[in-house]
Amino acid sequence: MNNIYKVYALLAAALLLNTSCNKQLDALPENAKVEGNTIVDQPSANIALNGAYYVFANADNTQIKWSANKVFGSMAAGYIAYGAGSYSEEVDNFALTTYTDQWGRYYSLINTANGVIAGVNNLADNKFVGSRKSQIIAEARFLRAYASFKLLSLFGQWFDINSKYGIVTVDQFNTLTNINKPRSSVKDSYAFIVSDLDYAIANGAATAVNTNIYANKWTAMALKMRVLLSRGQTDDYQQSVNLGNAIITGSPYKLENKLQDIFYTRGLQSQEVMLGVQPQANQELLINNENTSLNFGLARPPRPFQATAALKNLYAGDPRQSWVVGNAVTGNKTFFFIKYVQPAQVPTQLSEVAYAFRLTEVYLMLAEATVRSGGDANTAKSLLKTVLSKAGVTDFGAVDAAVTTDALLIQLYYEYARNLVGEDGSEWLALLRLPFNTVKTIRPTITSQIQYILPIPHSEIVNNPNFGDQNPGYQR
Numbered sequence: 001m002n003n004i005y006k007v008y009a010l011l012a013a014a015l016l017l018n019t020s021c022n023k024q025l026d027a028l029p030e031n032a033k034v035e036g037n038t039i040v041d042q043p044s045a046n047i048a049l050n051g052a053y054y055v056f057a058n059a060d061n062t063q064i065k066w067s068a069n070k071v072f073g074s075m076a077a078g079y080i081a082y083g084a085g086s087y088s089e090e091v092d093n094f095a096l097t098t099y100t101d102q103w104g105r106y107y108s109l110i111n112t113a114n115g116v117i118a119g120v121n122n123l124a125d126n127k128f129v130g131s132r133k134s135q136i137i138a139e140a141r142f143l144r145a146y147a148s149f150k151l152l153s154l155f156g157q158w159f160d161i162n163s164k165y166g167i168v169t170v171d172q173f174n175t176l177t178n179i180n181k182p183r184s185s186v187k188d189s190y191a192f193i194v195s196d197l198d199y200a201i202a203n204g205a206a207t208a209v210n211t212n213i214y215a216n217k218w219t220a221m222a223l224k225m226r227v228l229l230s231r232g233q234t235d236d237y238q239q240s241v242n243l244g245n246a247i248i249t250g251s252p253y254k255l256e257n258k259l260q261d262i263f264y265t266r267g268l269q270s271q272e273v274m275l276g277v278q279p280q281a282n283q284e285l286l287i288n289n290e291n292t293s294l295n296f297g298l299a300r301p302p303r304p305f306q307a308t309a310a311l312k313n314l315y316a317g318d319p320r321q322s323w324v325v326g327n328a329v330t331g332n333k334t335f336f337f338i339k340y341v342q343p344a345q346v347p348t349q350l351s352e353v354a355y356a357f358r359l360t361e362v363y364l365m366l367a368e369a370t371v372r373s374g375g376d377a378n379t380a381k382s383l384l385k386t387v388l389s390k391a392g393v394t395d396f397g398a399v400d401a402a403v404t405t406d407a408l409l410i411q412l413y414y415e416y417a418r419n420l421v422g423e424d425g426s427e428w429l430a431l432l433r434l435p436f437n438t439v440k441t442i443r444p445t446i447t448s449q450i451q452y453i454l455p456i457p458h459s460e461i462v463n464n465p466n467f468g469d470q471n472p473g474y475q476r
Helices: 003-017 042-054 068-077 100-121 132-155 188-205 215-229 234-250 260-270 290-294 309-314 359-372 377-390 405-420 424-430 435-444 458-463
Strands: 079-083 273-277 305-308 327-328 334-337 353-357
Touching: 003 353, 042 100, 042 132, 068 079, 068 100, 068 305, 068 353, 079 100, 100 132, 132 188, 132 215, 132 234, 188 215, 215 273, 215 359, 215 424, 234 334, 234 359, 260 273, 309 327, 309 334, 309 405, 353 359, 359 377, 359 405, 359 424, 377 405, 405 424, 405 435, 424 435
Parallel strands: none
Antiparallel strands: 079 305, 273 353, 305 334, 327 334
């Protein structure tokens, strides 16, 4: 990111009326001037789009703030803990916390993306070179889909297609007249997200327009795989198989030969990274940078997030244990989490990089979809072994011994957790896609599917009278 997001975001703030600063859906911009009046050509549209990426990165003038993406799913799954006290996520007791930041962050991204979509749609095609108009809209719709799916997976009953507890789907720039909407059903929420992704796949660039901090058709396909696996309808699995095969055989992305190199050497230069988040210039020098929030052992006041014994045990006999889980923290039953940390434990621009999509996840999702669609188990095992081999694993005994569908899905879940811990929460959803009794066995703190999602922030229910009911099991 360096200064590029920062510069573009400052300009985009003027173009999009500071929509990226909204803290929640019911927070209005200072005025309702139509953003299309200031998106007047391709350069200004590109500036506005970069502003949307700025919101996606959860950035401010000095740094990106991706820590919530890194730790929430891993904490809920039991692999990361808070070192200066305790978080309710560590025991999956979400009723004790108000998640207004998560809610507001993703609705801010949706609103900013909607501003881009509306402004670009209002321009004539001849204002753009080649297919850039449709590509900009495709990227904005990808970002809207990403935010909408985050909201659905956090705040909606995503696991029940027949549930009425979906999200507020928003396809217009928020103004005084259109801000209060009821929540949609889960089925309609999924349809809204998939529609955005289908457009992004059809119109997104086939190669990265700039670098891998921007979305394209392949990242849209990967996100659609996440969405379809969660929706879990019969045809969704075969669609995911088709998408995964298309990405692996047709995209420019390749698995890194040595997984550790992504985090310790290559970063955004790795061909495996499909969508990353680049730090701001000099971000590694900040006392509260991304690295220090995940590394308790730096020479300054102790930072909070640590690896748990469960994560250490998950790596038993796995070579990754040596570079993901560090030494024990004195006085705690936890360990340094060193996945992003260089050996000298000195923050660098590389250790500040965050990862939203890597090709490894596509391999794992393809293997899972193959199993769930009734496909060849040996094909799924081969995909899983390929991923394991890139991590330095040579003993595939547990994979070979998985002779039932449920057993193979559990082995796939373990690799989601080992490979993607501390990235974007994919291991949490992979856990919850397992049968409920299996979930309870792996994660005993979960006793009810109420714990699969968060409560709707009270402020949204109060300030949006049309919203509807609170999620079951939580106080209104």
